[in-house]
Amino acid sequence: MSLKVKSKIEGIKAMDKADQRKWFKELLINNSLFIFIIIAVIFIQIQRPEFLGKESIVNIISLSAAAMPLALGIAGAIILTGTDLSAGRIVGLTACVAASLLQMGDYANKMFPNLPEIPVLVVFLAVVLMGAFIGGLNGTFISKLNLHPFIVTLATQLMLYGLILMYLMNGNNNGQAISGLDEKYTSLIKGSLFSIGSTPVPNFVLFVIVLTVVMWVVWNKTEFGKNMFAVGANSEAANVSGVNVSRTITKVFLLAGALYAVSGFIEAARIGSNSANTGFNYEMDGIAACVIGGVSFVGGIGKISGVIMGVVLLKLIFVGLSFLSVSVNMIYIIKGLIILVACAIDMRKYLVRK
Amino acid sequence: MEENEKKEDPVKIAGPYDNVKISVKILDRVIAGGIIAAVALILISVF
Numbered sequence: 001m002s003l004k005v006k007s008k009i010e011g012i013k014a015m016d017k018a019d020q021r022k023w024f025k026e027l028l029i030n031n032s033l034f035i036f037i038i039i040a041v042i043f044i045q046i047q048r049p050e051f052l053g054k055e056s057i058v059n060i061i062s063l064s065a066a067a068m069p070l071a072l073g074i075a076g077a078i079i080l081t082g083t084d085l086s087a088g089r090i091v092g093l094t095a096c097v098a099a100s101l102l103q104m105g106d107y108a109n110k111m112f113p114n115l116p117e118i119p120v121l122v123v124f125l126a127v128v129l130m131g132a133f134i135g136g137l138n139g140t141f142i143s144k145l146n147l148h149p150f151i152v153t154l155a156t157q158l159m160l161y162g163l164i165l166m167y168l169m170n171g172n173n174n175g176q177a178i179s180g181l182d183e184k185y186t187s188l189i190k191g192s193l194f195s196i197g198s199t200p201v202p203n204f205v206l207f208v209i210v211l212t213v214v215m216w217v218v219w220n221k222t223e224f225g226k227n228m229f230a231v232g233a234n235s236e237a238a239n240v241s242g243v244n245v246s247r248t249i250t251k252v253f254l255l256a257g258a259l260y261a262v263s264g265f266i267e268a269a270r271i272g273s274n275s276a277n278t279g280f281n282y283e284m285d286g287i288a289a290c291v292i293g294g295v296s297f298v299g300g301i302g303k304i305s306g307v308i309m310g311v312v313l314l315k316l317i318f319v320g321l322s323f324l325s326v327s328v329n330m331i332y333i334i335k336g337l338i339i340l341v342a343c344a345i346d347m348r349k350y351l352v353r354k
Numbered sequence: 355m356e357e358n359e360k361k362e363d364p365v366k367i368a369g370p371y372d373n374v375k376i377s378v379k380i381l382d383r384v385i386a387g388g389i390i391a392a393v394a395l396i397l398i399s400v401f
Contacts (some may be wrong), residue, residue, distance in 0.1 A: 029385060036389050040396065047400065193361050298371065326399040341388035348381040351369045 030349060033341055038312045042164045044320035054197035061201065063315045066270055067285060068308070070123055070263040072215050073285040075258030075307045079232040081253055081299035082142065082149030085283055087260050089160035090134055092265030092279030094127040096167055099178040100275040107180035111173040120185050128261045134160070135257015139250035166275050177275035189269035204266045211262065216304045228252055233300025247249040288335065289314045291342040298350050
């Protein structure tokens with residue numbers, strides 16, 4: 001047992017009965033959402049024993065991996081006491097652009113029939129640059145004009161939706177969903193190098209694992225990461241300490257935009273048919289996952305492990321509810337309640353600390 | 355001199371929940387209520 005855990009247990013033993021009861025109550029309330037989700041998972045498993053089968057686990061892992069880059073981007077914005085409502089639409093736009101540039105050469109409804117074959121990597125870099133550019137614009141408006149992220153990203157979201165609708169009218173497409181993707185692209189994302197049991201795990205899960213490790217290094221081991229937490233905790237104090245607050249905010253949103261583009265690139269191939277609805281409301285799931293994972297709206301608080309936990313638990317409960325045949329309408333209500341409870345827990349932690 | 359020192363103190367800015375006028379007890383009820391409602395909705399949907 002580690003020294004930290006040992007000393008914590010000794011500290012609890014040294015408390016009197018009333019303090020121990022108070023400590024236990026705090027522990028229960030602060031982790032009430034996790035407890036709820038774990039009990040729900042056990043309940044679903046009893047009702048539907050196939051829920052935690054290999055196929056279902058691979059499905060949950062795949063869904064979580066697809067949502068992870070977006071959640072990591074939004075987490076950065078929340079750490080700065082902001083938010084990003086444009087995330088889903090950036091995913092949608094980058095997914096549509098990636099799909100339109102990587103359609104099969106002989107596909108009848110190809111958006112750009114005369115387009116030569118473009119290497120997948122070039123399209124990937126192009127959409128990541130596009131996402132970073134949009135994110136950078138968000139960041140510039142927020143940091144230079146001192147506007148609230150909520151308003152800036154709301155405006156960006158609307159503009160991007162308009163752009164997606166216009167983009168879908170291009171060439172031969174006439175507003176239809178973009179499908180018929182190049183096999184090189186779909187096999188890169190959906191192909192599989194290894195399996196769990198006999199169920200293949202798609203390649204994009206591996207890409208997302210690598211990306212998450214890179215983001216952990218960025219958050220915890222780089223000057224930029226430390227500046228991000230410093231600005232989120234107290235921007236005035238960070239400024240006094242010599243941190244370039246404006247540049248840090250711009251960089252966080254730029255990085256977030258690039259991460260949404262990665263999500264878009266994965267989503268385009270994963271779902272195969274991309275319309276104006278691709279990415280719709282994804283930001284809500286991302287924000288919910290971050291809040292559940294302990295990324296605080298107070299600012300300056302959040303861990304990569306928390307974001308992973310939040311994303312996986314959220315997918316686990318919703319896949320589980322689908323297993324129980326709970327209607328989609330009801331799932332929306334439950335999702336809203338979970339976000340509300342997560343915010344109340346976040347607020348409670350802050351008030352108790354104060 | 356004292357005034358100057360006060361001015362150079364690290365600035366404390368308001369957090370998002372600083373103006374919240376709500377007790378921890380009420381938040382506890384909100385949390386419990388939310389979870390009970392979610393559980394009830396799941397049970398109603400299943401049975």
